[in-house]
Amino acid sequence: MRKTAALLLVSLPLALSRPVQAQAPVHYDLAFPNAVHHEARVTVTFRELPAGPLQVRMARSSPGRYALHEFAKNVYDVQATDSKGQALSVVKPDPYGWNVTGHDGTVVFTYTLFGDRTDGTYVGIDARHAHLNMPATLAYAQGLEQRPAAVKFQLPEGWTVASQLKLEAGGTWTAPHLQYLMDSPTSLGPQQVRSWQEAGRTIEMQVLHDGTPAELDAYVANTKKVVKEAAAIFGGLPPYDFGRYTFIANYLPQTSGDGMEHRNSTSLTSSRPLRGPGAINNLGTVAHEFFHGWNVERLRPQDLEPFDFQRANMSSNLWFAEGFTQYYGELLLRRAGVHTDAEYAKEALSGMVDAMLNMPGPKRYSPVYMSQQAPFVDAAAAIDPNNRSNTYLSYYYIGAANALALDLELRSRFKTDLDTYMRTLWQEHGTQQNYAPAKPYTLRDLQRVLGTVTKDTAFAGQFFRQHITGHELPKYTELLAPAGMLVRPARAGQATLAARLQFNPDSTAMLGTTLLGSPLYEAGLDREDVLLKLDGRKPTSSKEVQALLAAHKPGDVLPVEYRTRGLVRTASVTLQEDNTLEVVTYEDAKRPVTRAQKKFREAWLNGKTK
Template identity: 85%
Template structure:
């Protein structure tokens, strides 16, 4: 080292000579002096700050969400002081943050946060609880992202903390090794009810806010245990959770919005449905889906999402796998855990997948890769202009699940293997090696390569990806499901339909939503916001009246429709079609004979794997 360089380094703050993880942690304090009005007061203390401007920012996006959410919009009353309490200059260079100057190496940055949406994306605060998604809650400083963080929650009486953050009882704080982990750690504050158990040497815990009984929570936790066992059986064991613990951070209160959001060692579960009746099964489906994510997407992670960028929209070409295959397994785990019967699994899972894949316009036009790339525009993204997604898009959840189903059945029929084996191979190749983040995040090419290894047929793997993943060919589900004794059929065969969404108006007219490609109204030249005045000479008063009208006709009949469009009132002929809705049912339900081979195939596919 040259002498001049050595002297220059001696003049720099000592912190710059140490790795970021060894530098002074970023310290947060979160208090709730005005919780009844949905406010928190947050203080962030940055110490050992290099000279110059400190750029403080709020995240614009959130892990597991891909659109921009602009969390800075809910931040106000911003102040900054130095170590002596002296007020510092705070300037806004853009809508998302604040530049602080004149500090003495310490910046104490304080703000009020408003939050009244309890879900996996935002912050929900009231006198009863606080459910905090960290990107919506905590500001950060550019250049200090690799420093550890400590969070202290100033809790109202009776509240406790549910979080994957590591507790430090001596300090009364919660620890994250760096910003990526901190922002990936949703936290629920309130009078938690806790259910905890050991599974394969790991602690699994449910920390729950709900209005129900302890018996309802016990039953829900027992079903969750079954799901956890079945998920672990697919991969041959649980992941090595960073702090030896996995937490279901659950909020089932009336003011809650329905959502589930995956994280490395926890999941955020929110719903206003109770843990009884149909709500319990709906909530358990989210549990199953999100727990599978602790492998798929959190550890088996696409390279184009690693690391997550909190200051822009994040696009991935692989959500068909990360979310879609998880969607498939989330429902399959409920069947393997004995929570669904075969009939329920067909009704609740397979029918929706097959119907969407074969009857919606989107998958006929675009590939799963393309659908994945649309996430920044569709995943809770906000916009006020109309779009044509009814005709151009199918969720990567559905198109991915449809391909997972087809691949699983092809692997079983053609290669004497299964999708479980494929997932285990990907886990070993791209998931097991971790250090608070995946050591080998995957690419699209990796997914194809591992499929070739599992099948020992690289030609098949290449063809599958070309036809169905980067391409958009349709699978023959009727043929694929037949060996399991499952039938694809019209759900309402012979019934006439308009295949339309209609909003019924007080004057007994009906306003059309976006008309689907190839549907009767589409072919007749009618579109969204056109108002149907009469159908077959009658006013479309309500849905019941329209159904009565359709029941008097058969597919192929032509009815006259009077409509007010943008070019005036006109009457057009509309040809009714047969209802295209599809369903999947067991042969037994359809009164078809089932062979022993079909029963065996179905059992090997759907039976529980946990020992």
């Protein structure tokens, strides 16, 4: 047996007998001769190949996304040649790739790439810039995933490169292997750069925007505060692989709103300018994505490691990876001084608590279940209707709402906090090797560490059974009271239909999915039914319907005429009290605040840096 194995090893091509890092890198060359029409020309050179077909593929999924996106749909004009420029046979074995045969150990693979959506998932190319998510941009070869990669950009005049890739001599950008390459978004254009040192690391913001330098300076000043507050939670910044973290920001008018975390960078896209309310909204994405530099990029769930580019990646832990990050993204804005206590309660806590207590989904299914639904909801495209309004709450919201509850309970009962929990997880599971987590966590690990932090394994087990694998709702009124915050009805006494209405030019209104237990649901009306008359009046506009409801009180019964699947019918609808909830400070509620409540709130919400 050993002799046979030795003979086989000798017969392998020289390239495959060498260490992976010594094998010929995969070379990429990207040019933009037709950028005005959203096209790039991509050339990939594979050298020192073993005999046999080269299987070239486009990714079907992307790190930070959990659904299938089928990036091959935007690739065409595919050609392949050998080292002498001779054309090679290219055959499509499936919708996602190409098999190249007859090569001499080298394949030069070229294609045209179309992209006109600037966000964290796709590709946006035009005369002003190119925003590239690498799985949507670069083809790769199966079996060569561990080889280094080298990327060269043929830049139009005035364009520069923003990327977490490593810049080498001669303007080539490199990655140690495919996983890192695919996790490295890149923006090309006339970047405006702001760079600073934080705890021995270089932090840089490379921005495309139409605003003024002063607006960018003010935005960066707030970003610096967020960076400091995030580092304070974990006791310092991560050891970024090349000593640098890059905010890759595109705030041009044609941009779609998104934020996408990456190992040493984040892709930030929004059409909102860096002034007024838009700047604060954009900064919320900055805080969320920067926190991901710890939580999900390095402190990573085992069921996402390694990322598989050819299938949807399901995790049971997105309630933590995304949801706890959502909680901290909002909290960081408060600790950085961007929001006041009252604004934090109104802008962040109200939405979390209201969604958790009033939406049907959290009453029926657990955060683990919501996490497992990500491949169906995370920008996944489908044309058939669904019932998610009644069965689902985003793992962002359900995770953030549970993070809030746990933080408050830790502070009240155990004289510790969620910061300590996150820091302990980081210490136990934050070790890295080969640009990846050395010890990714499991659901059981999250529970175990909670038991360590509280010194109460029974509590940890109960919390996970009730709130993480189960769907018991937290008692927010009790949890928020020690902080001098009140959960109350936002529209007490007001009558509502609790319905989404789309008003039509003919003075009718089409229903969205009716919520479980709502007045129209109970009356038998459903999605795409058309309201013809409500209490004898046509529903001409939102203003008219609100005026009609204001003239009634909860419990009133109104006649409704509607059209459903071609039939005109009537029903009686019993109005309900609007159950929308809000969180306010005791000060805003005109309630007295004790010294203990102020101390509790300050320890929770005040900044941790000087």
